[in-house]
Amino acid sequence: MTQPSTLHRLIYCSRQLAETRDWDDHVETVLAVSIRNNRRDGLTGLLLCHGGWFVQALEGPASAVSATYGRILVDPRHHSPQVLVSSPATERAFPQWSMCARRLSPLNAAVIGLLRAGAPFDPRGLDGDDALALLSAVGDLQVAVAA
Ligand code: FAD
Numbered sequence: 001m002t003q004p005s006t007l008h009r010l011i012y013c014s015r016q017l018a019e020t021r022d023w024d025d026h027v028e029t030v031l032a033v034s035i036r037n038n039r040r041d042g043l044t045g046l047l048l049c050h051g052g053w054f055v056q057a058l059e060g061p062a063s064a065v066s067a068t069y070g071r072i073l074v075d076p077r078h079h080s081p082q083v084l085v086s087s088p089a090t091e092r093a094f095p096q097w098s099m100c101a102r103r104l105s106p107l108n109a110a111v112i113g114l115l116r117a118g119a120p121f122d123p124r125g126l127d128g129d130d131a132l133a134l135l136s137a138v139g140d141l142q143v144a145v146a147a
Contacts, residue, residue: 004063009093011085011131012069013055013123014078023049026077027101034099043068044094046135046142047101050109051121054078057085057135059092085128093132094139102138112137 016023027049038044043060056072058065073081094100104112109121112134126134 005061007059007089007092008062008065009057009059009085009087009089009132010065010069010083011055011057011128011135012072012081012083013053013126013131014081016049016052016054016078017076027103030077031099031101037068038098041068043099044092044097045099046094046097046139047099048104048135048138049101050104053121053123055084055123055131055135057094057132059089059094062088082124084123084126084131087128093136096143097139100139100142102142104138104141108141112141 027047031047034047038058038060041060041064043058043064045057045059048055058068123131123134
């Protein structure tokens with residue numbers, strides 16, 4: 001069993017609420033609370049919002065990842081969560097962000113290779129390596145935009 005202080009990475013995807021109209025406001029609120037809490041709890045990560053989906057990486061002490069995911073699971077702003085990765089990690093993939101939220105334009109999505117023959121984005125089929133590669137590519141995009 002993983003020790004509570006061991007570095008752990010969890011990546012999950014979930015559906016944004018279809019009826020929620022003003023997502024920018026919601027994501028801003030989620031981000032503000034996440035940055036505050038994650039800084040306190042030693043967590044880092046990235047939240048991708050794309051095509052009606054959230055894909056989020058959380059990394060940090062196993063006990064903090066577990067407690068935070070427990071709160072996220074019962075958040076009514078999304079549904080149908082599915083864990084894509086949950087494993088010990090040797091190092092953080094997103095050390096620079098307590099949390100960073102990124103929405104992709106169609107051009108961003110094309111660059112990252114998410115637009116495949118017009119098929120809608122569906123992260124549920126991603127294996128652990130692909131999920132991490134996707135969020136790492138989104139992180140690289142975020143760094144490039146901020147530079
Ligand atoms: P509080 O200090 O009470 O903060 C809760 C805040 O969220 C308040 O500002 C409240 O107004 C607002 N809020 C709660 N529910 C709703 C709602 N239904 N509609 C609008 N506003 C609402 N939390 C983290 O700590 N770290 C994360 O990385 C993280 N990632 C998230 C990713 C997603 C996709 C979602 C949907 C939520 C995420 N959250 C995250 C938020 C999490 O679900 C909890 O709301 C939050 O952790 C509660 O924090 P708190 O106990 O400090 O409560």
